[in-house]
Amino acid sequence: MENEGNAGTASSSRWNPTKDQITLLENLYKQGIRTPSADQIQHITGRLRAYGHIEGKNVFYWFQNHKARQRQKQKQERIAYFNRLLHKTSRFFHPPPCSNGT
């Protein structure tokens, strides 16, 4: 169901980004933009408007959400990684017998 965002149809209660819009936003994010300043938001919004109706606050929200959720994802990945590591470690790592002689 490839919705074109509400670019043309324009009857939705919330902004629904186009694939092109998402692509551009993700590229900016990859380039290091995380909390764009007001003028950056204006500029980005202007570029995204070529693909459909959009407001500055949508860009603002997108970066907020994307940053937060990327962080959540990374956190989960780190937890899973360490859990795996710990489980394996229990097989490899035998505590040295503390050779207290006899």
Add this chain to the structure above:
Amino acid sequence: MENEGNAGTASSSRWNPTKDQITLLENLYKQGIRTPSADQIQHITGRLRAYGHIEGKNVFYWFQNHKARQRQKQKQERIAYFNRLLHKTSRFFHPPPCSNGT
């Protein structure tokens, strides 16, 4: 990342706080503690020791570092804020007047 600090494994040269330890420390920080006195440090260290090996100096360093880093963070936010004000092009949206949405 469920590292147990070096609570049990004790194979690291530097203190690595447990999640529980961090939680307790951050709660103390939220309660207003910034530069704990020697007595406070001793008390806190005693409570943290329940989760693993720790010394008073670790607590001391933690508060110093945490305070400094929170300041750095706020400073960066402050700079972003000034940039925003200077350009003043913002007005993405009106601050939501505490409208209740349930």
Add this chain to the structure above:
DNA sequence: GCAAATTAATGATTTATTCAAG
């Protein structure tokens, strides 16, 4: 194939922190 029902994503709001200015 197709909708109704259900689940997953994600846009939008609200809440709780922070430092520091007044």
Add this chain to the structure above:
DNA sequence: CTTGAATAAATCATTAATTTGC
């Protein structure tokens, strides 16, 4: 000590994916 300003965390709400029964 109180308040201003800006989030980031937590939550709410709506949309898209998908599953399911026919």
